[in-house]
Amino acid sequence: MEGRFESTSEIIHSVRQWISLICRDMHASTHISSFDLQVLKSLNVQAVLSPNRRCKTITWNCPSAGWVKLNTDGSSLGNPGASGIGGIIRNNHGKLIHAFSSFIGIGSNNRAELLALLHGIQVCKSLSLNYVHIELDSMNVISWWKSKRCGVWYLEDF
Structure with missing residues (x-):
């Protein structure tokens, strides 16, 4: 902010807070790269990891004879x-x-x-x-x- 001075620790705290808010609002299906996870970990920010997806087998069946x-x-x-x-x-x-x-x-x-x-x-x-x-x-x-x-x-x- 203009005309306001913040210490390095205050800036880091603000960035952590801001990133934490973003992570909190991420959908569970959001994919996070391993590099991003390392950055979040170094900032002590908890990331929301997507749950394991369940696979469902979809089959196609032939119609009856003549159809x-x-x-x-x-x-x-x-x-x-x-x-x-x-x-x-x-x-x-x-x-x-x-x-x-x-x-x-x-x-x-x-x-x-x-x-x-x-x-x-x-x-x-x-x-x-x-x-x-x-x-x-x-x-x-x-x-x-x-x-x-x-x-x-x-x-x-x-």
Whole structure:
């Protein structure tokens, strides 16, 4: 601060306090490098270490005979932000029938998830695939599909 003089020990104390506050507010998933841990240790500042992550095995199961499976996903870098969609259609042996991905402009994650599903359904229709098992990870889109109502004004036209 201008016009104020602090001793070296006061400055070090202030820096420690400031870093301690930052460490306290870090999320448990924040990754800290070993060098940063050494610096924090030398300043006698306790770091919040992220807990061990638990792995969960995700499996893909083939659809029943005569059916195909459509898996879709949408994402947005920011919300709203640059968005993209993707999907894959496989037969009951797991063989690839069709895959797609596309940049869809700036939008929300929900818009991307919904457009991914709609595009996937359009592809299935264009390929005359009538027995389609659909898998996606958006609980919002699943809820909208089941209720036959989106509830988000800017997505209602889809």
